Amino acid sequence: MNIDPRLNIIKERLRDVRRVVAISGGKGGIGKSSVASIGALILSKSGYRVGLLDLDFWGPSLDTILGIENIFPREEKGIIPPEIFAIKFISIIYYAGERPLPLRGADISNAIVELLAITQWGSLDFLIIDMPPGMGDATLDIIRLVKKVEFLIVTTQSKVVLETVEKMLRMLKDLKVPILGIIENMKITNSPFVKDWAKKFDVSFLGEINFDKNLETSIGNVDKLLETNFAHSLKKIMRF
Amino acid sequence: MHEWALAQAVVYTAIEYQRKEKLREIVELEIKIGELQQIDREIFEFALKEIVQLKKMTGMRVRVEKEEAILKCRVCGYQWSFADSMKRLSGEQAEFIHFLPEVIHIHSRCPQCKSPDFEIVKGRGVKITAIKGIK
Numbered sequence: 001m002n003i004d005p006r007l008n009i010i011k012e013r014l015r016d017v018r019r020v021v022a023i024s025g026g027k028g029g030i031g032k033s034s035v036a037s038i039g040a041l042i043l044s045k046s047g048y049r050v051g052l053l054d055l056d057f058w059g060p061s062l063d064t065i066l067g068i069e070n071i072f073p074r075e076e077k078g079i080i081p082p083e084i085f086a087i088k089f090i091s092i093i094y095y096a097g098e099r100p101l102p103l104r105g106a107d108i109s110n111a112i113v114e115l116l117a118i119t120q121w122g123s124l125d126f127l128i129i130d131m132p133p134g135m136g137d138a139t140l141d142i143i144r145l146v147k148k149v150e151f152l153i154v155t156t157q158s159k160v161v162l163e164t165v166e167k168m169l170r171m172l173k174d175l176k177v178p179i180l181g182i183i184e185n186m187k188i189t190n191s192p193f194v195k196d197w198a199k200k201f202d203v204s205f206l207g208e209i210n211f212d213k214n215l216e217t218s219i220g221n222v223d224k225l226l227e228t229n230f231a232h233s234l235k236k237i238m239r240f
Numbered sequence: 241m242h243e244w245a246l247a248q249a250v251v252y253t254a255i256e257y258q259r260k261e262k263l264r265e266i267v268e269l270e271i272k273i274g275e276l277q278q279i280d281r282e283i284f285e286f287a288l289k290e291i292v293q294l295k296k297m298t299g300m301r302v303r304v305e306k307e308e309a310i311l312k313c314r315v316c317g318y319q320w321s322f323a324d325s326m327k328r329l330s331g332e333q334a335e336f337i338h339f340l341p342e343v344i345h346i347h348s349r350c351p352q353c354k355s356p357d358f359e360i361v362k363g364r365g366v367k368i369t370a371i372k373g374i375k
């Protein structure tokens with residue numbers, strides 16, 4: 001017999017988390033982490049209790065976007081996420097720092113299970129998970145381990161991106177995983193193409209975020225981030 | 241005290257097993273703790289006892305055994321014991337591995353070819369290796 005006891009405790013750890021939202025999409029560089037981090041900020045500013053989990057182990061970026069430094073979880077019957085901007089934040093950077101982490105699939109899966117099994121989130125309204133691109137270990141594990149997860153899909157209008165997003169949507173539908181909807185990011189034309197395209201899959205098109213040339217200079221500064229057009233559009237999409 | 245979280249996982253798993261297998265009682269549980277995670281055995285066993293009491297599983301005898309951690313290089317095939325690498329780790333590095341054993345890939349290298357691409361063959365963390373119960 002060889003039973004992994006961690007799998008049985010994950011449900012308990014997320015018991016008082018009302019909603020778990022995984023920010024996902026077919027490709028890298030389309031704005032998943034931006035939506036996850038700025039979305040978490042907007043929720044927290046609106047008075048919700050928010051947790052933020054970075055599962056992109058090869059390219060964790062939430063700490064950079066939010067300008068997070070010098071915090072570390074407390075140890076008490078597990079690990080207690082440190083709070084920053086009133087957001088409970090967990091990332092592999094606490095243990096890996098800035099160094100490259102060469103992990104294969106089985107290791108990634110193990111590390112995800114470990115973090116989910118030992119993190120004491122407490123009560124939250126939202127746990128936002130920033131996913132790595134695609135349908136690899138992280139995505140399959142979150143679907144396998146977190147039964148109440150809902151996916152929020154980020155895309156751009158590029159056919160190259162839409163092609164992989166389509167595969168993602170088909171898999172999620174096939175596995176009967178709830179999909180909150182699609183956000184179109186980095187919009188540079190007025191084309192309704194993505195909105196129409198989304199109808200094919202019977203998922204809600206939540207809204208669009210234009211390409212925002214001021215986003216880059218606001219990275220690392222939460223007050224500036226919240227003033228960007230990106231944040232204003234995202235607020236509208238989230239109906240705040 | 242993140243040992244407590246893992247001990248709780250163990251007891252909850254036993255309870256889940258009891259329910260699934262429709263057992264009247266679980267009488268014995270065998271656990272292996274892998275060396276890589278460097279679990280403080282005393283704290284772990286103390287937490288286990290406390291949670292066993294809390295969950296009224298007091299008929300259950302728990303046996304905890306250590307498992308040696310073995311690493312194997314995927315590039316050159318060399319196999320070694322974590323105990324050897326451990327000597328070269330700083331206190332902080334060892335602590336990071338304690339929380340998340342996979343970060344060993346940052347802090348250790350294959351002693352023969354220096355690759356970080358090695359496999360944790362065994363002895364990573366906590367696992368349940370036997371459960372005995374009565375119907």
Ligand SMILES: Nc1ncnc2c1ncn2[C@@H]1O[C@H](COP(=O)(O)OP(=O)(O)O)[C@@H](O)[C@H]1O
Pocket residue numbers: 025027028029030031032033034035061185186187209210211212213215216230
């Ligand atoms: N609407 C936007 N306008 C301008 N730049 C954006 C926009 N959305 C994201 N970016 C930038 O694109 C890059 C990738 O975004 P990121 O959120 O890290 O994507 P992902 O997590 O999908 O890889 C970042 O430099 C980010 O600042």
Ligand SMILES: [Mg+2]
Pocket residue numbers: 029032033034056059061130131
């Ligand atoms: Mg990202």
Ligand SMILES: [Zn+2]
Pocket residue numbers: 313314315316317318350351352353354355
């Ligand atoms: Zn080697």
